[in-house]
Amino acid sequence: TQQFRVTHILGAAFRRPLLDHFKNHPMMLCSAMYFKKNGVSGRQHKETVIPNELPLVQEVTTTLREWASIWRDLYVGDRREMFNSVRDMIYDLIEWRSQILSGTLPQDELTELKQRVTSKIDYGNKYLDLDLVVRDKDGNILDPDSTSTVSLFRAHEAASKQIEDRIQEEKSQKQNVDLSRQAKFAQTPSFALFVTLKNVVCKIGEDAEVLMSLYDPVESKFISENYLVRWSSQGLVKDIDQLHNLRSVFTDLGSEDLKREKISFVCQIVRVGRMELRDNNTKKLTSGLRRPFGVAVMDVTDIITGKMDDEDKQYFIPFHCSDLTDNMSYSLFPGLWVTLKLLPGDIHQIRKDFPHLVDRSTAVARKMGFPEIIMPGDVRNDIYVTLVQGEFDKGCPPVDHHDRLENVMFPGAGDEGILEYKSVIYYQIKQPRWFETIKVAIPIEDVNRSHLRFTFRHRSSQESKDKSEKIFALSFVKLMRYDGTTLRDGEHDLIVYKAEAKKLEDSSLYLNLPATKVELEEKGLSTTGKGTHNLGNCTISKDSFQIATLVCSTKLTQNVDLLGLLKWRSNTSLLQQNLRQLMKVEGGEVVKFLQDTLDALFNIMMENSDSDTFDTLVFDSLVFIIGLIADRKFQHFHPVLETYIRKHFSATLAYTEVTGQLPLTIIKVPLDHMVVGAIHPTGHGSRCLWTVYGSRCLWTVYGSGCLWTVYGSGCL
Numbered sequence: 146t147q148q149f150r151v152t153h154i155l156g157a158a159f160r161r162p163l164l165d166h167f168k169n170h171p172m173m174l175c176s177a178m179y180f181k182k183n184g185v186s187g188r189q190h191k192e193t194v195i196p197n198e199l200p201l202v203q204e205v206t207t208t209l210r211e212w213a214s215i216w217r218d219l220y221v222g223d224r225r226e227m228f229n230s231v232r233d234m235i236y237d238l239i240e241w242r243s244q245i246l247s248g249t250l251p252q253d254e255l256t257e258l259k260q261r262v263t264s265k266i267d268y269g270n271k272y273l274d275l276d277l278v279v280r281d282k283d284g285n286i287l288d289p290d291s292t293s294t295v296s297l298f299r300a301h302e303a304a305s306k307q308i309e310d311r312i313q314e315e316k317s318q319k320q321n322v323d324l325s326r327q328a329k330f331a332q333t334p335s336f337a338l339f340v341t342l343k344n345v346v347c348k349i350g351e352d353a354e355v356l357m358s359l360y361d362p363v364e365s366k367f368i369s370e371n372y373l374v375r376w377s378s379q380g381l382v383k384d385i386d387q388l389h390n391l392r393s394v395f396t397d398l399g400s401e402d403l404k405r406e407k408i409s410f411v412c413q414i415v416r417v418g419r420m421e422l423r424d425n426n427t428k429k430l431t432s433g434l435r436r437p438f439g440v441a442v443m444d445v446t447d448i449i450t451g452k453m454d455d456e457d458k459q460y461f462i463p464f465h466c467s468d469l470t471d472n473m474s475y476s477l478f479p480g481l482w483v484t485l486k487l488l489p490g491d492i493h494q495i496r497k498d499f500p501h502l503v504d505r506s507t508a509v510a511r512k513m514g515f516p517e518i519i520m521p522g523d524v525r526n527d528i529y530v531t532l533v534q535g536e537f538d539k540g541c542p543p544v545d546h547h548d549r550l551e552n553v554m555f556p557g558a559g560d561e562g563i564l565e566y567k568s569v570i571y572y573q574i575k576q577p578r579w580f581e582t583i584k585v586a587i588p589i590e591d592v593n594r595s596h597l598r599f600t601f602r603h604r605s606s607q608e609s610k611d612k613s614e615k616i617f618a619l620s621f622v623k624l625m626r627y628d629g630t631t632l633r634d635g636e637h638d639l640i641v642y643k644a645e646a647k648k649l650e651d652s653s654l655y656l657n658l659p660a661t662k663v664e665l666e667e668k669g670l671s672t673t674g675k676g677t678h679n680l681g682n683c684t685i686s687k688d689s690f691q692i693a694t695l696v697c698s699t700k701l702t703q704n705v706d707l708l709g710l711l712k713w714r715s716n717t718s719l720l721q722q723n724l725r726q727l728m729k730v731e732g733g734e735v736v737k738f739l740q741d742t743l744d745a746l747f748n749i750m751m752e753n754s755d756s757d758t759f760d761t762l763v764f765d766s767l768v769f770i771i772g773l774i775a776d777r778k779f780q781h782f783h784p785v786l787e788t789y790i791r792k793h794f795s796a797t798l799a800y801t802e803v804t805g806q807l808p809l810t811i812i813k814v815p816l817d818h819m820v821v822g823a824i825h826p827t828g829h830g831s832r833c834l835w836t837v838y839g840s841r842c843l844w845t846v847y848g849s850g851c852l853w854t855v856y857g858s859g860c861l
Contacts, residue, residue, distance in 0.1 A: 200285070201259055205242045208266050209235060215273055227272075234269045238262065264311070271308045279304060334517045334781045335491040336398040338449065339456070339502055340410075340483055342374060342391035347464055347479035349438060351378050351418030355481075356557055358510070359395055359445075360411045367411075368402070369395045370510040370529075370584060373557025376414075393558060394503050396492045397512035398449070408449050412441040412462065412481055415569055420606035431611040434604060435543075435569045439466040441481050448485050456486035456502075491516070508559030513582070513695055518781050519737055520788060524699055526589050528624065530597060531693040532568055532579040533636060538688060539575075542601040542617075544568040546583065550591060555584040562586075570604055587624070589700050592631070596623045596656065599639070599690065600649065615646040619683075620690050622660045629708055631701040636693045638662040642683040654682050700741070704734050710745055711738065720749070724762040728769045735773060736782050740789055742770065747794070 212235055219228040241262050244250060250258065263280060270277060279287045279300045287300060338359065345355060353376040359369040372393040375383040382388055402408070416422075416438040419430050441462040447453045464479035488495050488502070495503050513529050532544055545567055546554065552562030571577045587595055601618040605611040620639040624632050639661055648654055659665040665685075702708050706726035713720050727735075727742075735742060746763050753759050774782045 199245065201262060202242060202245055204266065204286070205238050205245075205262060208269070209238055209242075211275070212269065212273070230272065231269070234265060234272075237265055241265075267304065267308055268311060271312070277301065277304060277308075333489045333491075333494065334399055335396070335489075335494075336403070336449075337488045337490070337492065337495055338395040338398065338445070339486045339488050339495075339499075340372065340393050340395065342393075343459055343482035343484065345376055345380075345414075345481055347414070347439075348380070349376070349378065349414070349416055350422055351416050352376065352383065353378075353417060353438060354415040354435070354556075356413045356415065357393070358411055358413075360409045360442075361405055361407070362409050363406045367513065367582060368408075369512050370555075371557035371582065372508055372510045373560040375560070378418075390506065392502070392506075393508040393510050394488070394492065394495065395510045395512070396495075397514075397516035399517035401517070402512075403450055405446075405449075407444065407446050410443045410445045410462070410483075410485070412464075414438040414440070414464070420570070420572065420604075424606065429608055431604065431606055431608045435567060437467045437569050437571070439464055439479075441465065443483075445485060448487055451487060454487065456484060459484055491518075491520075510558035511697075513697070515697055515737055518785060519699060519739070520785055525697055526586060526592075526700055527697045528585045528587070528632070529582055529695040529697070530585055531582040531695075532599075533691040533693050534576065534578040534580075535690040536576050536688060537601075539603070542603050543570045544579070544690075545600045545602070545616075546597065550587060550595065553585055553587050555586065589698075592701060593625045593629075595625075596621050596652075596660075598652070599692075601641070601690075616649050617646070618643050618686055618688065619649045619655065620660075621655060622692070622694075623656075628705050629712070630703050630705050631696050631698065632694050633703060634695050636691055639690045639692060640665060641686040641688040641690050643686045644683045648682050658683060699737060702734065702738060704730055706730050707734060707738065707742070711741055713745060713749065720759065721762060724749075724759065724766055727766050732773045732776070732779060735770060736779055736785075739770070739782065739785060740793060743767075743789060743794075746770075 212231060216228065216231045216235065219231060241258055244258060245255070245262075267278060267280075269275075279297055281287055281300070287297060289297060292300075340357065342355070342357070355374040355376050357372040357374075358367050360367050372395070374387075374391055377383045382391060416436045418432055418434065418436070420434055420436065424430050441464045443460060443462045459482050462481045462483065464481065466479070486502070488499055490498060492503075492509055496505075511527070530546070532546070535544075545565055552564060554563050554566050555561075556563065556566060566583050568579055568581055585597070599620040600616045601620075602616045603614050605614060618641050620641050622632065622637060622639060626632065640659060642649075642655060642658070644654075659668060659670075670685075696703060702711065706723065707730050709716075709719060709723040710727050713723060746766055749759055750763050771786065773779050774786050
C-alpha cells in the first residue's frame with residue numbers, strides 16, 4: 146500500500162501524490178483508491194501523517210500484517226496445527242477490529258472488547274515466539290521514554306506470568322474436553338460421521354451426480370458406500386424437497402477405523418448429458434451419457450480421531466476438474482461447502498441422541514464391511530460390486546450392469562433402487578479403469594438363483610448413430626457357488642463373451658458356461674492363446690474385464706463348514722462332522738453369524754432331546770463360541786451374547802431336563818470383573834458353563850440337551 150496526501154479532487158481524479166516516484170503522474174483515479182482521514186504535522190518534506198484511528202486499531206492492523214506473513218510460512222511448511230491456530234486468532238482479530246471501528250458498541254462492551262483484543266495479541270505473540278508487548282492495567286502500550294526501568298520490568302514480569310497462566314488454563318480446558326469426549330466415545334464401539342452438503346460451487350452446465358464417500362489413501366480403497374446427490378444444470382439440487390436438507394451419516398465406523406493413518410472425504414462429480422460440453426447442437430446429440438467431470442478431496446483424519454469438533458464450521462473443499470479443455474463452463478473457484486461432525490453410537494443410538502441432526506429423512510451410508518458389533522436382529526444382505534477395469538481392442542465401451550430383479554441396485558445412499566446401472570464413459574480409451582461401486586441388495590431367498598450380467602456396447606455422440614449401436618459382448622457371474630456358499634470377496638477376472646445381440650439377451654444360452662477365467666482353466670481351456678474358443682452360441686473374446694465383490698451378509702456365509710451347520714437339517718448324516726468342523730472356523734466368521742449359529746445349536750439339542758448322541762459335541766461348540774467372545778479380540782460382542790440370552794433364547798425343553806440330569810456345581814466368584822470359564826462336574830454327559838459380566842452374575846448351565854440361565858445381583 147502507498148500513502149498519498151490529496152490536495153484537490155477534480156471529478157473522478159485527485160492531484161499531488163506525496164511520494165517522489167509519482168511526481169510524473171500527478172493524476173490518479175479515485176475509484177482505484179481508498180480514502181482515509183488522517184492528521185498531518187509539519188510541512189513540505191518534514192510532514193508526518195498521524196492516523197485518526199484508535200491506537201488499538203492501529204496495533205491490530207500491524208499485528209495482522211505481521212501474523213499473515215508467518216501464517217503463510219506455516220502453510221508452506223505444512224505445520225497444520227499451528228496454521229489452524231493462527232488462522233482462528235486472525236479471524237477473531239479481524240472480527241473484533243470491525244466491531245471497534247463500527248463505533249456502535251456501548252462503553253462497557255468496548256472496554257471489555259479491548260481487553261479481549263490485547264489478551265489475544267499477547268497470547269498470539271507468545272505462541273509465535275514474538276516480542277512481548279508491555280501494557281498498563283487498561284491494556285495500553287507503555288511508553289518506555291516515560292516509564293521507569295523498574296516499572297517496565299515489573300510490568301513485563303506480570304504480563305509474562307499472566308500469559309503463561311492463560312496458556313496452562315487453555316491446555317487444561319482442552320484436556321478436560323478431550324477426556325470428556327474420550328469417555329463419551331469409550332462407551333460405544335460404533336461411530337458415525339455426519340455430513341451436511343451446503344453447496345456445490347461449480348458451473349457444470351448440465352445435470353450431474355455428486356458422489357461422496359470415505360477413502361483410505363494408505364490402503365487405496367473406499368471404506369464406505371457413496372452418498373449420492375443429483376444436481377441440476379441450474380445449480381441446485383434436482384429434488385427441490387431436499388433443498389437445505391442434504392444430510393448423510395456414514396455409519397458402522399469402529400475403533401479400527403479411528404486407528405487408520407489417514408482418512409479422506411472424497412467427492413466425485415459425474416456429468417450427465419452430452420459426450421462433450423463444447424458440442425452445441427443438442428438436437429442431434431446423444432443425451433444422458435455419464436461422463437467424468439472432476440473430484441474434490443479433503444483429509445478428515447483429525448475430525449475422525451476427535452482432534453477437531455465443530456458441527457457449525459463449514460469446510461470448503463476445492464474442486465479439481467478432470468478435463469479443462471472439455472469442461473468449458475469450469476468455474477474460477479469451484480468447490481464444495483460441507484459441515485462434518487463425528488457422532489458416537491450406531492444409527493439407532495444416533496437417532497435417539499441427536500434428533501436435531503439425524504432423522505428418518507437423513508441418508509444412511511453404511512461401511513463397506515461389517516461393524517465391530519453385529520447385534521441380534523441386525524439383518525443385512527448387501528453385496529458390493531466394483532467395476533475395476535477392462536481392456537478392449539476397439540476402445541472403451543460403457544458397461545451396463547443388469548439385474549432383472551426390481552430395484553435391487555443402489556448407486557448410493559439417498560437414492561432409490563434402479564433396474565440397471567450404466568457406467569461412466571471414457572472417450573477413446575482402450576484400457577479404462579472405472580472403480581465404480583454399487584450396492585446390490587437382493588432378498589435372501591432370491592440369491593441362489595440370481596446372477597449379475599454385464600453388457601458392453603459402443604456409444605456415439607450423434608444420436609442417430611448411437612441408436613444403431615447394439616450389445617456386442619457380455620460377462621456374468623453367479624452370486625452362489627456350486628457348494629452353496631456365496632461369491633468370494635476380492636477381484637474376479639470375468640470372461641468376455643461375444644455373440645449376436647439377440648442371443649446375449651437369453652440367459653439360458655450362457656449360464657452353463659464358465660463365468661471366470663479360473664473356471665475356464667478348470668475345464669482345461671485358456672484365453673492366452675491367439676485363437677478364440679467357441680462355447681455353444683458364444684465366442685470367448687480376447688477382451689478382459691475385472692470386477693471386485695464384497696459380501697456383507699448376516700445370512701449368507703462364504704465358509705462351507707459354517708454353512709453345513711446352519712443348514713444341518715438338509716443333511717443330518719453330516720451333523721457330527723459339521724459340529725466338529727465348527728470349532729475350526731475362523732472366529733471372525735462365527736461371530737458374524739452368532740445368533741443363527743446359537744439358534745442352530747439349540748435346535749439340534751431340542752430336536753434330538755430323546756438321544757444324547759450330539760450332547761457333547763453341541764456343548765463343546767457352545768464352549769468354543771463363548772470362549773471366542775471371552776477373547777480380547779471379540780470382547781465387544783459381550784453385549785451381543787447377553788442380548789441373545791435375554792431376548793432371543795427360546796430352548797424351553799432345557800428347563801425340564803436340567804433338574805434330573807445335571808449335577809449343579811456352586812461356585813462363588815468376584816463380581817468386579819468379567820469372567821468366562823467352564824466347569825466339568827463329574828458325571829456322564831453333564832457339564833456347567835458360567836459367565837460373569839461386570840457386577841451382574843450370569844449363570845449359564847448346560848447339560849444333556851438343556852440350557853439353564855440364572856440372573857442375579859450376586860453369586861449363587
